Amino acid sequence: MFADVFYGVLIPFIGTTLGALCVFMMKRELSRTVESLLDGFAAGVMTAASVWSLLIPSIEQCAADMGQLAFIPAVTGFLLGVGLMMLLDRALPMPVNTEFSDKRLMLLAVTIHNIPEGMAVGAIYAGLICGATDITAAGAFALALGIAIQNLPEGAIISMPLHAAGTSRAKSFLVGTLSGAVEPAGALLTIAAASLIIPAMPYLLSFAAGAMIYVVTAELIPEMTDKAHPYSGIAAFAAGFAVMMSLDVALG
Numbered sequence: 001m002f003a004d005v006f007y008g009v010l011i012p013f014i015g016t017t018l019g020a021l022c023v024f025m026m027k028r029e030l031s032r033t034v035e036s037l038l039d040g041f042a043a044g045v046m047t048a049a050s051v052w053s054l055l056i057p058s059i060e061q062c063a064a065d066m067g068q069l070a071f072i073p074a075v076t077g078f079l080l081g082v083g084l085m086m087l088l089d090r091a092l093p094m095p096v097n098t099e100f101s102d103k104r105l106m107l108l109a110v111t112i113h114n115i116p117e118g119m120a121v122g123a124i125y126a127g128l129i130c131g132a133t134d135i136t137a138a139g140a141f142a143l144a145l146g147i148a149i150q151n152l153p154e155g156a157i158i159s160m161p162l163h164a165a166g167t168s169r170a171k172s173f174l175v176g177t178l179s180g181a182v183e184p185a186g187a188l189l190t191i192a193a194a195s196l197i198i199p200a201m202p203y204l205l206s207f208a209a210g211a212m213i214y215v216v217t218a219e220l221i222p223e224m225t226d227k228a229h230p231y232s233g234i235a236a237f238a239a240g241f242a243v244m245m246s247l248d249v250a251l252g
Contacts (some may be wrong), residue, residue: 004137005125006146007030008231011185012121015148016114016180019155023163023172033232034222035153040233041192044240045146045219046212052248053124054209058202077203081116081210088112089218111179117147117215118183120208122190127205130189130198143212146244150220151180 055074062070063068114171127135159176163169196202
């Protein structure tokens, strides 16, 4: 169990680090088609995970005590997750490409947006630790992997513009990597808090689902459509959704 949690918490951070590594290997940003495929697959995984690994467990944990009203904690947490992400976007819009004039603002935006993603990973692993019967290690891992895939372009859009502006490759890589460090920190804090307030678990799970769906609809879906290959992102979304759904059901 400890190993599952340890690696699961680190996976999204590893995704950011791999994206930041592009500064050593590429002269320009990731191709639009590659970004479209990555965004589409991550969107599919995160959408399926939000339903099967977060919302359904949230509802079923309340079913015994609340009966037909078991949806209330799930709806409440979900709307809070969406609302928080909307507030973050109003304060610091998420950059969607490397043509971003203020590199410090871009770094701050990406870093702050990573906090709810880390909380989502922490929430699902907290449910696993607390023994929620509808949360599996495979489902938690798949959610963390989906976020890691989504983090690949984010690491690149930090490190590569910094290097293009004159910062050394090593420093650009370090800054890009550190932008994802808040994710494992947020995950661990959520796990620690959940262990103290187990009754709030349904709200935490659905809150994480709301944050994930917001990321999918506001950031990934608009970016996954490549004009040169308009169906590649959609096909990748379907593949990611099918993979996550299959893992969660088959290994549940």
